[in-house]
Amino acid sequence: MKKIALFVFNGDPMCFIHVLLNALDMKVKGYEVKTIIEGAAVKLIPELAKPEHPLHVLWEKGKSSGVIEGVCRACSHKLGTLKDAEAQGLSLLGDMSGHPSIVEYMDRGFEIITF
Numbered sequence: 001m002k003k004i005a006l007f008v009f010n011g012d013p014m015c016f017i018h019v020l021l022n023a024l025d026m027k028v029k030g031y032e033v034k035t036i037i038e039g040a041a042v043k044l045i046p047e048l049a050k051p052e053h054p055l056h057v058l059w060e061k062g063k064s065s066g067v068i069e070g071v072c073r074a075c076s077h078k079l080g081t082l083k084d085a086e087a088q089g090l091s092l093l094g095d096m097s098g099h100p101s102i103v104e105y106m107d108r109g110f111e112i113i114t115f
Contacts, residue, residue, distance in 0.1 A: 003032045005069070005110040007102065011040030013047075013055055019115050020058050023067040034069035034110065035062065036093060036100050041115075042076040046084040063088070074098030 004026055008019050019035060026033040037045070048059040062068050070091030076082040077098070085092060093100035102112055 001030060001032050003108070003110040004034070005102075005105040005112050006033065006035045007100075007112060007114045008035060008037050008041040009039035010115050011043050013044060015115055016041060016044055017055055017058065020055070020062045020067075023062060024058075024065060027065055027067050032110075033067050034105065035067050036069050036072070036105075037090075038072045038100065039075055040079070042071055042079050042081050042085070045071065045076065045081045045088065045090070049084065049088055063090075069093065070100070072099050 006019055006023055008016060010016070023033050023035050047053050048055055050056060068090065070093040071085040073082070073092040073094030074097070076085050076092070082092070095101050095104060105112060
């Protein structure tokens with residue numbers, strides 16, 4: 001099985017929609033896929049939780065399908081979305097000075113794609 005880790009740094013919703021669509025497509029096609037939300041992208045967390053947000057349904061599908069690995073602990077703390085991530089039950093990732101380590105995923109056989 002091919003293993004892909006999608007690291008999302010870009011906080012633009014138009015970029016994020018493509019990450020979600022690709023993650024779900026990969027999962028359907030048998031890939032093991034993990035989406036790691038980093039940098040400015042963590043600012044989307046509270047917005048995506050709102051039912052009226054255009055990406056809300058896709059976000060919920062991503063969470064329920066298991067393609068969302070988690071959120072950077074340091075970035076969500078710094079950008080004020082830590083409590084939002086916790087309220088949504090998202091894993092807080094931070095094994096590298098508070099940030100998720102790309103090397104950890106590489107060592108586990110994941111191909112890394114950044115957005």
